[in-house]
Structure formats: C-alpha cells, structure tokens
Amino acid sequence: MVLKAEIITVGNEILSGATLNSNAAVLGRRLLEVGVVPQWGSVVADDAQDIARAVLHSVERAGVVIVTGGLGPTPDDVTREAIAAAADRPLVLREDLLDDMRRGWTARGTTMPESNTRQAFLPARSSVIPNPVGSAPGFRLKIAGTDVFVLPGVPAEMSGMLRETVLPALAARARGRIRRFRTLHTIGWPESAIAERISRRLRCSGEWSLAYLPQRGGVDLRVGAAGSPARVNRVLADAVGRIRRILGPAVYGADGGPLEALVGRQLLRRGWTVSVAESCTGGLLSNLLTHVPGSSAYFDRAVVAYSNRAKTSLLGVSPKTLRARGAVSGEVAVEMARGVKRLSRTTLGISVTGIAGPGGGTKNKPVGLVYVGLAVGRSARAFRFQFPGDRRSVKYRSSRAALNLLRLYLRGGTLDAVETGMWRSGEGEKRIRQDGRG
Amino acid sequence: MVLKAEIITVGNEILSGATLNSNAAVLGRRLLEVGVVPQWGSVVADDAQDIARAVLHSVERAGVVIVTGGLGPTPDDVTREAIAAAADRPLVLREDLLDDMRRGWTARGTTMPESNTRQAFLPARSSVIPNPVGSAPGFRLKIAGTDVFVLPGVPAEMSGMLRETVLPALAARARGRIRRFRTLHTIGWPESAIAERISRRLRCSGEWSLAYLPQRGGVDLRVGAAGSPARVNRVLADAVGRIRRILGPAVYGADGGPLEALVGRQLLRRGWTVSVAESCTGGLLSNLLTHVPGSSAYFDRAVVAYSNRAKTSLLGVSPKTLRARGAVSGEVAVEMARGVKRLSRTTLGISVTGIAGPGGGTKNKPVGLVYVGLAVGRSARAFRFQFPGDRRSVKYRSSRAALNLLRLYLRGGTLDAVETGMWRSGEGEKRIRQDGRG
Numbered sequence: 001m002v003l004k005a006e007i008i009t010v011g012n013e014i015l016s017g018a019t020l021n022s023n024a025a026v027l028g029r030r031l032l033e034v035g036v037v038p039q040w041g042s043v044v045a046d047d048a049q050d051i052a053r054a055v056l057h058s059v060e061r062a063g064v065v066i067v068t069g070g071l072g073p074t075p076d077d078v079t080r081e082a083i084a085a086a087a088d089r090p091l092v093l094r095e096d097l098l099d100d101m102r103r104g105w106t107a108r109g110t111t112m113p114e115s116n117t118r119q120a121f122l123p124a125r126s127s128v129i130p131n132p133v134g135s136a137p138g139f140r141l142k143i144a145g146t147d148v149f150v151l152p153g154v155p156a157e158m159s160g161m162l163r164e165t166v167l168p169a170l171a172a173r174a175r176g177r178i179r180r181f182r183t184l185h186t187i188g189w190p191e192s193a194i195a196e197r198i199s200r201r202l203r204c205s206g207e208w209s210l211a212y213l214p215q216r217g218g219v220d221l222r223v224g225a226a227g228s229p230a231r232v233n234r235v236l237a238d239a240v241g242r243i244r245r246i247l248g249p250a251v252y253g254a255d256g257g258p259l260e261a262l263v264g265r266q267l268l269r270r271g272w273t274v275s276v277a278e279s280c281t282g283g284l285l286s287n288l289l290t291h292v293p294g295s296s297a298y299f300d301r302a303v304v305a306y307s308n309r310a311k312t313s314l315l316g317v318s319p320k321t322l323r324a325r326g327a328v329s330g331e332v333a334v335e336m337a338r339g340v341k342r343l344s345r346t347t348l349g350i351s352v353t354g355i356a357g358p359g360g361g362t363k364n365k366p367v368g369l370v371y372v373g374l375a376v377g378r379s380a381r382a383f384r385f386q387f388p389g390d391r392r393s394v395k396y397r398s399s400r401a402a403l404n405l406l407r408l409y410l411r412g413g414t415l416d417a418v419e420t421g422m423w424r425s426g427e428g429e430k431r432i433r434q435d436g437r438g
Numbered sequence: 439m440v441l442k443a444e445i446i447t448v449g450n451e452i453l454s455g456a457t458l459n460s461n462a463a464v465l466g467r468r469l470l471e472v473g474v475v476p477q478w479g480s481v482v483a484d485d486a487q488d489i490a491r492a493v494l495h496s497v498e499r500a501g502v503v504i505v506t507g508g509l510g511p512t513p514d515d516v517t518r519e520a521i522a523a524a525a526d527r528p529l530v531l532r533e534d535l536l537d538d539m540r541r542g543w544t545a546r547g548t549t550m551p552e553s554n555t556r557q558a559f560l561p562a563r564s565s566v567i568p569n570p571v572g573s574a575p576g577f578r579l580k581i582a583g584t585d586v587f588v589l590p591g592v593p594a595e596m597s598g599m600l601r602e603t604v605l606p607a608l609a610a611r612a613r614g615r616i617r618r619f620r621t622l623h624t625i626g627w628p629e630s631a632i633a634e635r636i637s638r639r640l641r642c643s644g645e646w647s648l649a650y651l652p653q654r655g656g657v658d659l660r661v662g663a664a665g666s667p668a669r670v671n672r673v674l675a676d677a678v679g680r681i682r683r684i685l686g687p688a689v690y691g692a693d694g695g696p697l698e699a700l701v702g703r704q705l706l707r708r709g710w711t712v713s714v715a716e717s718c719t720g721g722l723l724s725n726l727l728t729h730v731p732g733s734s735a736y737f738d739r740a741v742v743a744y745s746n747r748a749k750t751s752l753l754g755v756s757p758k759t760l761r762a763r764g765a766v767s768g769e770v771a772v773e774m775a776r777g778v779k780r781l782s783r784t785t786l787g788i789s790v791t792g793i794a795g796p797g798g799g800t801k802n803k804p805v806g807l808v809y810v811g812l813a814v815g816r817s818a819r820a821f822r823f824q825f826p827g828d829r830r831s832v833k834y835r836s837s838r839a840a841l842n843l844l845r846l847y848l849r850g851g852t853l854d855a856v857e858t859g860m861w862r863s864g865e866g867e868k869r870i871r872q873d874g875r876g
Contacts, residue, residue, distance in 0.1 A: 007481075013651055013660060015476045016619060017466030021459050024481070028455030038453045040488065041481030043445075043462070046649065050478065057495070074633045074650045107804065109824035113630035133827045154652055156831060211456075276721075276742070282728025283714075283721030286742045290720025293796050293829055301748035304714070304724045304740035306733075310782065314739065314752075344748065358731050391731055 003173055004039040005031050006058035010051055010069035010079050011153055014043050023068045023158050030162055034171040035179060036064065046070055051082035059086075059146040064170060069153030071136045073116045083150055084123040087143045091121040097128050097137055104135060133160045140165075147173075179226040182236050184243055186250040187218040187259065187404045189423040194219055194247065201246050208239045216393055217400035218259075249421035252407055259403045260288045266410040267298040272347035274406065276302035277315055277340035279327065280354040280370065285399040300344045305336070315339030328353050328365050330382035333373030337382075341375045348409070349375040352402050354385075356394045370398045374405050374415065381415045383422070440664065441612050442477040443469050444496035448489055448507035448517050449591055452481050461506050461596050470619075472605050473612035473664070474502065484508055489520030497524075497584040502608060507591030509574045511554045521588055522561040525581045529559040535566055535575055542573060571598040578607075617664040620674050622681060624688045625656040625697065625842045627861040632657055632685065639684050646677045654831060655838035656697075687859035690845055697841045698726045704848040705736040710785035712844065714740035715753055715778035717765065718792040718808065723837040738782045743774070753777030766791050766803050768820035771811030775820075779813045786847070787813040790840050792823075794832045808836045812843050812853065819853045821860070 007027050013019040021043060028038045039062060044050040051070065058065045070079030084091045098120035105112035122128070122139045129138035129151065136152040138161050149166050151158045186194060191214050198210075213220040221243060225235040244251050253262050267274060276286045276299075286302035289295055303314050308327055311317040316339040317332055325331045333351050341349025354370030361367035368387040373380060383405060387397040408421040445465050451457040459481060466476045477500060482488040489508065496503045508517030522529045536558035543550035560566070560577045567576035567589065574590040576599050587604050589596045624632060629652050636648070651658040659681060663673040682689050691700055705712060714724045714737075724740035727733055741752050746765055749755040754777040755770055763769045771789050779787025792808030799805035806825040811818060821843060825835040846859040 009479075012649055012662075014463075015466050015479060016470055017463035017468075017476075018619065018621070018660065019651075020463050025452075025455035025458050028453050030455075032454055038455075039483060040492075041447075041453060041479075043479030043481075045477060054478075072650060072652060073630045075637075076649050104826070107824070108806065108826055109822075110628075113628065113634060115630045115634055133831060135826065154654070156654055156827065160828070213456075278721075281725075282733075282737075283716075283724030283740055283742065286721030287719075287725050287833070290742075290744065290794075291830060291833075295720075296744050299720075300745050301752065302721055302740075302742035302744075303752075304721065304728075304742070306728065306740075307738050310739035314741075314781075343752075356728075392729060395725070395728075 003036045003063045003170070004061070005036050005064045005066060005170075006040045006042070006062040007038055008051070008054050008058060008065065008067045009041070009043045009153075010046060010067065011043075012045050014069075015045055023153065023155055026155070026159060027066055027068070027162065030167060031170070032179060033181060034167050036170050036173075037179070046076045046078060048078040048082040048085060051079055052086040055083060055086040055143065055148065059144045059148065062146060064173075065143075065146055065148045066166065067148065067150045068158050071119065071138065071150065071152045073113070073118050073136075077118070079150060080118075080121055080123070083141070083143075083148065087123050087141060087148075089124040092124050093117075094120050094122050094128065097122070101135065101137070129161050129165045131157050131161055132164060133157045138165075140169075179224065180229075180232045180236060181222050181224045182240050183213075183255055184221040184223070184240060184247075184251050185218060185253045185257075185259070186221065186247060187252055187400060188421070189219070189247075189250045191219045193423060194221070194250065198243065198246055202242055207235045210239075210243075216389070217397045249408060249411065250423065252404070258291070259400065259407065261292050263403055263406045263410065264289070264292040264295055264298060266407070268294075270347075270410070272410075273298050273300050273344075274348045274350060275300045275340045275344035275346040277336040277349065277351040277373075278302060278304045279306060279311070279336070279352060280356040281352045281395050281399045281402075282306065282356075284395050285350070285352060285402050288399055288403060300346050301340075303340055303343075311336065315343065326365065328355055328369060328371065330371045330373070330384060333371035333382040334375070334380045335373075337373035337375035338380050347376065348406065349373075349380075350402050350406060351375075352398050354394065354398055356391045356398075358391060368394050370394065370401070372398065372402045372405055374409060374418065376409065376415070379415055381418070383418075440615070440617075441474045441501045441608070442499070443474050443502045443504060443608075444478045444480070444500040445476055446489070446492050446496060446503065446505045447479070447481045447591075448484060448505065449481075450484050453483055461591065461593055464593070464597060465504055465506070465600065468600055468605060469608070470617045472609040473615040473617060474608050475617055475664075484514045484516060486516040486520040486523065489517055490524040493521060493524040493581065493586065497582045497586065500584060502611075503581075503584055503586045504604065505586065505588045506596050509557065509576065509588065509590045511551070511556050511574075515556075517588060518556075518559060518561070521579070521581075521586065525561050525579060525586075527562040530562050531555075532558050532560050532566070535560070539573065539575070567599050567603045569595055569599055570602055571595045576603075578603075615665060616667050616670055617662065618670045618674060619660055619662045620678055621651075621693050622659040622661070622678060622685075622689050623656060623691045623695075623697070624659065624685060625690055625838060626859070627657070627685075627688045629657045631861055632659070632688065636681065636684055640680055645673045648677075648681075654827075655835045687846060687849065688861065690842070696729075697838065697845065699730050701841055701844045701848065702727070702730040702733055702736060704845070706732075708785075708848070710848075711736050711738050711782075712786045712788060713738050713778045713782035713784040715774040715787065715789040715811075716740060716742045717744060717749070717774070717790060718794040719790045719833050719837045719840070720744065720794075722833050723788070723790060723840050726837055726841065738784050739778075741778055741781070749774065753781070764803065766793055766807060766809065768809045768811070768822060771809035771820040772813070772818045773811075775811035775813035776818050785814065786844065787811075787818075788840050788844060789813075790836050792832065792836055794829045794836075796829060806832050808832065808839070810836070810840045810843055812847060812856065814847065814853070817853055819856070821856075
C-alpha cells in the first residue's frame with residue numbers, strides 16, 4: 001500500500017498570489033523521494049476555522065498530513081489554536097520548550113520577547129519538532145489515527161525540519177513498494193544536444209522513465225522507477241550508469257551534490273588551492289565556492305575588480321591590454337587569472353570578465369559575452385561564452401561555467417582536457433591560448 | 439458582502455512539485471483586483487473522483503469556483519468527466535464547439551486530430567468559454583447555485599480566458615468593491631519586537647488588516663483593505679504612513695524594492711562610492727551590491743580575504759591585531775573596512791568577518807557571531823551580530839546586515855545615526871569604537 005500524504009499550506013499571502021507556494025512543491029518532491037505520494041494540497045487563509053476544517057478533511061483521506069505556516073509569535077499566527085481545535089484538545093504551555101526557546105534567544109545574545117511565549121503553547125500530547133534554523137518550533141500529533149506534522153512557513157526552517165525529523169519518520173513507514181527518482185546533473189551542453197545523444201544510443205525500456213529538467217546553468221535528468229526497493233535500486237543504478245557513459249564529462253554529479261562541493265572535494269584530495277578574480281560576476285563565483293563548509297582549506301581569496309583601475313592595481317592587468325582589447329576580452333581574462341594566482345600563490349587562478357547587462361553591450365561585444373580564464377603553473381587559457389538572459393542569469397551562468405572549468409581541469413589534469421570536456425558547436429568556443437608564457 | 443472564491447488546480451505535476459503553482463498565484467492576484475477574495479485553494483491529482491470531490495466541497499463554501507487543468511485531449515485529462523459527475527449531468531457532444539475547433543485547426547493550416555473530439559464534450563447546460571490563445575476550450579456552469587469556471591492549465595491560455603471572460607463576469611458581480619494590499623519591508627528588528635511596538639501604539643480599526651511575513655534577513659508587513667477604490671487607497675495610505683512612523687528606521691521600503699537597489703540609489707544621489715572587504719560572507723555582499731544594473735557607478739571593488747594572510751597582505755590588517763583579538767573581532771572588522779577604503783579610495787568601506795559554520799565555533803565565539811565594520815572619513819566602527827541558522831543563512835543575514843548599515847549611514851549621515859537605527863535589546867550590540875583614529 002502506498003502511503004498518501006496531504007499538504008496544507010496556511011497563509012493569506014499564498015491565496016492572494018503575493019507569494020508562490022514553493023513550500024508545497026518542495027514537500028511534494030521530498031515526499032516522493034521517500035516513497036510517500038502527495039495526493040491532495042490545500043491552501044487556507046490565516047483563519048483558525050478554515051485551518052481546522054482543512055485538517056479534518058485531510059485526516060479522513062490521507063495517511064499523513066503536513067501543515068506549514070502560521071506558527072509565528074504574532075496574533076495572525078493561529079495554526080496552533082486551529083490544530084488544537086481539530087484534535088479537540090486544549091493548548092498547554094510546554095515549559096521544556098519555553099526553556100529551550102529562551103536559551104536559544106540568549107545564545108543569540110538577546111532576551112526573548114514576551115510575545116514569543118505564544119509559541120510554547122502546543123496542543124496536548126504533541127511532540128516537539130526541533131527547528132535547526134530559526135526560532136519557531138514545530139510539532140506532531142495524531143488526529144483520528146493519522147499522523148499530522150506541523151511546520152513553520154519560512155522555507156529554510158520548513159526544509160530543515162522536514163529533512164531532520166519528518167522524512168526519516170515517513171521513510172520508516174513507507175516500507176514495501178516505493179517510487180524513487182535519481183537526478184543526474186549536467187553542465188555545459190544544451191538540452192537538445194543531450195536529448196539527441198541519449199535518444200541515439202538508448203531506448204527507455206519501460207522499466208524506468210526519463211525527464212529533462214532544464215535549470216539555469218545546466219540541465220538535470222530525472223530518472224524514475226517504481227516497485228520493490230531492491231528492484232527499483234537495481235533498475236535506477238543500471239539506467240544512471242548507461243546515461244553517465246553516454247554523456248561522459250557533461251555529467252558532474254547525481255542527487256543534489258552541488259558543483260561547488262564536487263570541485264571542493266577534488267581540490268582537497270589533491271591538496272590544491274584556488275584564488276578568484278571576478279569582474280561581471282561581482283562576487284558570485286566566490287560566494288558559490290565558499291558555500292561549501294571547510295572551503296577555507298582550499299579557497300584563499302578573491303578580488304572583485306569592477307573598475308579598470310582595480311584590475312590594474314590589484315591584479316596587475318596591463319593598461320595596454322585593457323586599451324587594445326577592452327576589459328571584456330580573452331587576453332584580460334588570462335591576465336586576471338594569472339594576476340590573482342601570482343598575488344595569492346595558489347595552485348590555480350580563475351577569472352571572469354564579461355557584460356552582464358542590461359547596459360554596456362555593443363554590436364561586437366553584446367550583453368551576455370563572457371570570458372573565463374584559467375591559470376595553472378606557467379599556462380593560462382581563456383574560454384569564450386555567450387549566455388542568454390538578464391543580468392542575474394548572466395552572472396549565475398558565468399559563475400557556473402567557471403566552476404565547470406575548474407571541474408574539468410581537476411578531472412583531466414590539462415587545459416586540453418578542459419577543452420575536450422566542453423560541448424562544441426561550430427562557433428561555440430574561440431580560445432585564446434597563452435600556454436607557456438609566464 | 440465580499441464575494442469569496444475557491445481555486446482548484448488539477449495536475450500531478452503540481453502535487454509532485456515538478457511545477458510551481460503559478461496559475462493559482464495569478465488567479466489570486468487578478469481576483470483581488472476585481473474585488474473577489476480568494477478564500478481556499480485545492481490541488482488535486484489527474485483523478486476524476488478527487489476533482490469531483492474538491493468541486494463539491496468548494497461549491498458549498500464559496501460564491502465562485504475556478505478550476506484549472508485537465509482539459510487537454512489525452513486520456514489523463516479527466517476534468518470534463520469530473521465536473522459532469524459533480525454536477526450530476528451527462529457529457530454531451532457540442533456540435534457548435536466541434537465545428538469551431540475544426541475551423542481553428544484549419545486556420546492554423548492543419549487538420550484537427552480525431553483525438554481532439556474529446557474536447558468538444560461538455561457537461562449538459564454549460565456555456566463555452568472561448569480560448570483566444572490555444573485549442574482547449576473552457577466552460578462555465580452552475581453547481582448547487584455556485585458559478586463554476588473551468589479553464590485549461592497552460593498558463594497563457596488560462597490567463598487569456600481569465601482576462602477576456604471570467605474577470606469581466608466577476609467584476610460585474612462584485613460591483614465597485616476591491617481588495618488591495620501594500621507591503622512594507624523592514625530589516626534589523628525581530629518580528630516580535632515589531633509586533634509589540636505596533637500593538638502598543640496602533641489599533642487595527644477593522645478598516646484594514648495587517649499580516650507579518652518573516653523573511654530570511656528581514657520581516658515584511660502586509661497591509662490590506664477592502665471597499666471602493668478611493669476608500670481603499672485612502673485607508674492604505676493612512677495605515678502605511680502610521681506604521682512607517684511607528685517603526686521609523688526599521689522600514690526600508692515598500693512593495694518590492696530590494697535593499698541593495700535602495701542603497702545604490704542613495705549612493706548615486708550623493709555621488710559616493712563604496713568598496714567591500716569580506717571574510718565569512720565569501721563574496722555574497724559584493725554579489726548583492728552588483729545585482730543592481732549600473733552599480734559600477736558606485737561600486738569599485740571587493741576583496742574576499744578568507745585567509746589571515748590575505749587580510750594582512752591585501753587589506754593591511756595588522757598581524758598583531760589578528761593575534762590579540764582573532765580574525766573574528768570588531769577590531770579586525772574595523773581594520774578591514776579601513777583597509778579596503780584606503781586601497782580603493784572610495785567614500786565608504788564596509789567589511790564583514792564572522793563564523794558562518796558549521797565548524798569553527800568556540801564557546802566565546804560561537805557559530806553565527808559576525809562583526810560588520812563601516813569606515814568613512816577618519817572614523818570607523820564595528821557592529822556585533824549573533825545570527826541563527828546554517829552556513830548559508832549566516833552568510834545571507836550578514837550580507838543583509840551590512841547593506842542595512844550602509845542604508846542607515848546614508849539615511850542619517852553619522853555613525854551614531856547608524857546605532858540609533860538599529861534594534862537594541864540589553865545585550866544586542868556591543869560596539870567597538872575607533873572614531874577619530876586614522
């Protein structure tokens with residue numbers, strides 16, 4: 001028997017369309033991953049009666065109900081009252097929880113405001129769900145025999161509590177038939193090129209399904225199968241292996257391992273270090289690299305040289321090159337990468353210069369033109385990209401492209417291997433070589 | 439009497455989280471604009487029984503029900519059957535509609551596939567809603583006295599039919615009455631402190647409503663009112679003005695202007711420039727500042743000095759201070775801000791140093807401890823923060839706090855004004871002053 005879930009989202013801001021219901025989407029995906037099927041979603045106002053009605057409908061139909069939102073300290077946060085009414089139990093002050101909350105505020109260097117005391121009132125016979133990220137605690141209880149989990153609406157808090165408490169509890173219940181997905185992450189190849197390559201060499205057997213999920217800065221492939229856990233795992237492992245072989249260096253990972261974490265692990269393994277020189281990405285490449293816990297072991301520094309003066313004085317880019325080629329050029333990308341590597345004495349130096357837009361484009365150098373430079377030892381090379389989209393999109397795609405160059409170098413060990421790993425259409429990548437020059 | 443609406447979204451792809459429910463958000467916003475209040479949302483699978491159950495619940499509670507999705511020509515499109523079952527009427531072939539559909543296909547230069555004939559079967563006594571964009575027709579009917587509108591799930595088709603048929607019909611019913619919202623953005627004060635301050639000094643008159651929407655790195659306040667357009671605008675302007683006066687410097691904007699854009703506009707207006715020295719935020723502060731188009735006019739450079747060596751060699755932080763106080767200290771924050779300002783000759787220098795976690799915390803310097811330094815002229819000051827959450831959360835909150843310091847300085851013109859604008863609980867902000875030192 002498949003375990004069916006209902007998701008209840010509380011909040012006027014969702015009903016009014018001010019906020020997209022991203023919490024419900026995250027819940028849907030995560031539940032499926034542990035074999036629980038989301039069967040019905042409800043969105044209700046910050047109204048205790050509506051919330052209670054929705055809960056009573058849901059516990060009748062589903063094996064598990066997840067409620068998000070309305071757990072804050074303000075008077076319009078009425079989910080606690082509503083759940084107590086649906087369960088026909090009183091709200092009781094949980095002294096243990098109140099002590100924990102006070103300790104949390106004190107640890108953050110301040111005193112808990114009195115109004116937060118509301119958050120320590122839970123329906124009788126509930127268990128507390130700890131909040132690893134923020135101050136609003138969640139709780140779980142049974143209503144009419146159905147498990148009800150109640151989580152805050154702030155996405156990061158909801159996700160953290162889902163991951164640490166709710167999913168492990170549900171995974172234990174779902175035993176038996178499951179539906180599982182694995183996601184392969186690719187970067188650097190267009191969706192159509194991936195699809196063509198796969199359809200030429202692989203036939204879906206009907207045992208598994210394949211969906212293309214284009215992301216900003218890469219395409220994800222979602223492979224799904226259903227059945228007993230043993231069968232599902234075997235089918236998925238086989239399909240994933242075939243696709244990996246077909247796509248080779250375009251695949252950088254599976255199931256959510258971010259590109260920057262992969263690059264970090266490979267740098268650590270080799271004992272190498274990296275420094276960064278950014279222009280159009282404005283710090284985003286460095287921000288991504290330092291999302292990884294422990295990145296200080298291989299990341300030394302970054303220079304965001306937005307002005308030409310900063311490029312010259314901090315990175316030693318020659319004013320002559322800037323005049324002759326312009327700040328957005330392969331030559332400047334190479335000098336930036338060499339400059340930051342020399343400055344910080346790291347194994348690798350990586351640079352980005354380009355036109356993020358919306359202004360600043362010309363006929364020869366349009367918005368979205370970006371050069372990424374990579375310096376290693378005495379060699380350096382720049383790679384040219386033309387990205388679509390708005391300013392944020394260009395910044396993001398450029399930063400991802402730079403991470404991908406690092407990955408390909410760490411994978412192949414030579415600048416030629418980087419080129420081989422990239423997808424090439426006729427015009428795609430003009431390269432500026434300066435191998436062997438110091 | 440306010441006309442209340444329920445929105446039913448049909449589609450496995452929404453339940454599974456593969457697609458965000460943007461249709462429901464668009465519907466919510468558009469309905470409010472004509473004075474109809476979205477009161478309840480349901481998301482159901484491509485399952486005729488579930489769709490019919492949702493419709494029967496909704497017609498009981500609401501004055502109008504809008505269903506989207508499941509009107510295509512394939513076997514998993516079962517909304518027509520479900521609505522017919524809910525209305526307890528047969529599906530009948532509408533020859534008039536079939537002729538129209540055939541003509542549409544011919545006009546697009548091709549012949550209608552036979553499978554599309556399914557789309558011409560509607561519940562008896564329905565009216566056709568023309569589709570100005572695509573091929574799937576919609577329809578409307580009354581069930582248990584309630585208006586039910588059924589639209590396709592393709593967003594562009596749904597929006598077109600909403601605009602041309604549904605909204606005019608509803609506006610006629612809601613006559614003159616609208617509901618409108620405004621959003622105030624705050625930063626730096628905890629939600630509970632904002633709520634306490636407001637509840638002490640302001641009573642909701644019943645003319646308008648107030649919701650607290652905590653975000654990562656700030657709290658939004660959503661003020662709503664209903665009535666005639668003139669009345670609504672007057673009530674909202676009055677409420678927003680009062681709240682702004684009560685919260686003073688905690689409010690940084692309204693209706694969606696991001697903090698970094700506000701800071702950018704103020705820098706431009708004064709002709710000032712800024713440079714950035716980051717440690718734990720790893721480039722994120724600089725990334726946010728450069729999200730703003732045209733930021734090169736006031737943003738010169740950033741140095742991400744992750745290692746102590748980088749702090750010393752690039753920013754001139756004294757090795758003695760690093761040894762005596764540690765890299766995460768107000769003194770180092772001040773030296774970093776001074777250093778980057780001197781290096782780049784900008785009006786302002788801003789710095790961040792802290793412990794983003796998950797590792798690196800100690801008893802005296804726990805994860806989440808962050809110092810933000812601000813240097814201007816010969817003065818500099820550091821501000822201490824203790825943020826909750828994981829690595830990304832600490833990076834984000836720290837970067838927002840730094841933007842907020844810039845905003846408060848640009849607003850008040852002195853470092854004392856920055857302090858006054860920040861929220862203080864007993865312990866909250868120890869300050870490290872070095873005013874007047876060079």
